[in-house]
Amino acid sequence: MSELVDLPTPVAHARPATERGLVDRHGRVATDLRVSLTDRCNLRCSYCMPPEGLEWLPGEDVLTDDEVVRLVTIAAEHLGVREVRFTGGEPLVRRGLVDIVDRVHRAAPGLELSLTTNALGLARTATALAAAGLTRVNVSLDSVRPESYAALTRRDRLHDALAGIEAAAAAGLSPVKINAVLLRGVNDAEAPELVRWALGAGHELRFIEQMPLDAQHGWSRDTMVTADEILASLEAAFDVRPDDEERGSAPAERFVVDAGDGLRGRVGVIASVTRPFCGDCDRVRLTADGQVRNCLFARGESDLRGALRDGAADATIADLWRTAMWPKAPGHGIDDPAFLQPARPMSAIGG
Ligand code: SAM
Ligand code: SF4
Numbered sequence: 001m002s003e004l005v006d007l008p009t010p011v012a013h014a015r016p017a018t019e020r021g022l023v024d025r026h027g028r029v030a031t032d033l034r035v036s037l038t039d040r041c042n043l044r045c046s047y048c049m050p051p052e053g054l055e056w057l058p059g060e061d062v063l064t065d066d067e068v069v070r071l072v073t074i075a076a077e078h079l080g081v082r083e084v085r086f087t088g089g090e091p092l093v094r095r096g097l098v099d100i101v102d103r104v105h106r107a108a109p110g111l112e113l114s115l116t117t118n119a120l121g122l123a124r125t126a127t128a129l130a131a132a133g134l135t136r137v138n139v140s141l142d143s144v145r146p147e148s149y150a151a152l153t154r155r156d157r158l159h160d161a162l163a164g165i166e167a168a169a170a171a172g173l174s175p176v177k178i179n180a181v182l183l184r185g186v187n188d189a190e191a192p193e194l195v196r197w198a199l200g201a202g203h204e205l206r207f208i209e210q211m212p213l214d215a216q217h218g219w220s221r222d223t224m225v226t227a228d229e230i231l232a233s234l235e236a237a238f239d240v241r242p243d244d245e246e247r248g249s250a251p252a253e254r255f256v257v258d259a260g261d262g263l264r265g266r267v268g269v270i271a272s273v274t275r276p277f278c279g280d281c282d283r284v285r286l287t288a289d290g291q292v293r294n295c296l297f298a299r300g301e302s303d304l305r306g307a308l309r310d311g312a313a314d315a316t317i318a319d320l321w322r323t324a325m326w327p328k329a330p331g332h333g334i335d336d337p338a339f340l341q342p343a344r345p346m347s348a349i350g351g
Pocket of ligand 1: 041047048087088089090091116117118138139140179180181208209210211212213214346347350351
C-alpha cells in the first residue's frame, strides 16, 4: 500500500523570503488554481477509472466547505492567484458546490471562477451557479454518439450531458469549452463528427492527448492518439489553419476550422504528452483532502489541511503553500525512462 502514496514535497532550501506569489525555482508563477472538491464521480471514463470505481477518500479527510473557502481566499489575498477552477472527480456531485462558489465569489470578488465537469446534472444547477458567480464551464464530452459515449464512460448518460451543456450556455456560462479525449479503436474516428457538432452548437472543442494518469495504469505511449494524428484526421475532413491569436500560457494550440456550410470556428489541441507546455505552466492544484500539488505529475505533495486544522494563521498557510511551489519540476518527464506515474490518479488530483 505504501507505494500508492505520494511523498511529501521535498523541503525547498533556497526559496527567497521576498517572493510573495507562488513562484518556483524555474521562474514560473502560478496564478491559476485548480481545486478538487471531491474524488468521487458518477461516470467511469475508461481512461480515468476502473469500472468498479476507486476507494474514495474518507469523508473526514475531505476539506469542509469552510476550509475550501478559506484556502481559496488565502490563495487570492496572499498568493496572487487570479483564476480558480473547481474540478474533481465530478464537482457537481459535491453537495455544497453552489454555496462554495457563492462564498468564494463574495470573499474574493476579483477571482475568475470556472468549473470542469461532465455536465451530468448541470441542467439543474447552471442558473444557480451563474448567479453565484461562476463565469465559465469546461465540459468533458468524448463522443456525441450514444453507444460510444456509453462505451467510454460506462454509463448511458449522453442525453444528460447534452442537456447540461445547453443549460450552461443558456445560463450565460460562456464560453462553454468542450474537452474530448480520443481512444484508439473506440472514438478516434469521431473527431470530425465532434468538431461539426461543436461548431454547430457554438462551443470551442479541445482535443486532449491521453495522459498516464489513469488509476488502472493502462496508458501506453504506443496506443495513445497523438496530436499529429488528431490534426491529420481534421485536415482530411476540413480546411484547418493555425489561429494567429497569441497562445500565452494556454495549453491548447488553436486552429481555425472551416467545415463548410457556414460551420467555422476554433478548435484546440492540447498535446500534453507529445508537445508539452510545462515551461509556460501557471497552474497549481489543491486536492479534495487539502494537499497542494505543484504539478499534475508531481510525486510529492504538501499538506495544508493539517496546518488548517491545527489553527495556523493565514500567513503561515500562505508560506507553506509558497514552499510547496518552489521545487516544481521543470517538466512532466513522461519521456524519461525513469518516469513514474504519480500514485494519485487524475480523478483524485483534480484535472
Ligand atoms: N469529472 C470532470 C470532467 O470529467 O470534466 C472533472 C474531472 S476530470 C479528471 C478533468 C479532465 O481530465 C476531463 O476533461 C477528463 O477528460 C480529463 N482526463 C481524465 N483522465 C485523463 C487522462 N488519463 N488523460 C487525459 N485527460 C484525462
Ligand atoms: Fe469522472 Fe471526469 Fe474521470 Fe470521467 S474523466 S471518470 S467524468 S472524473
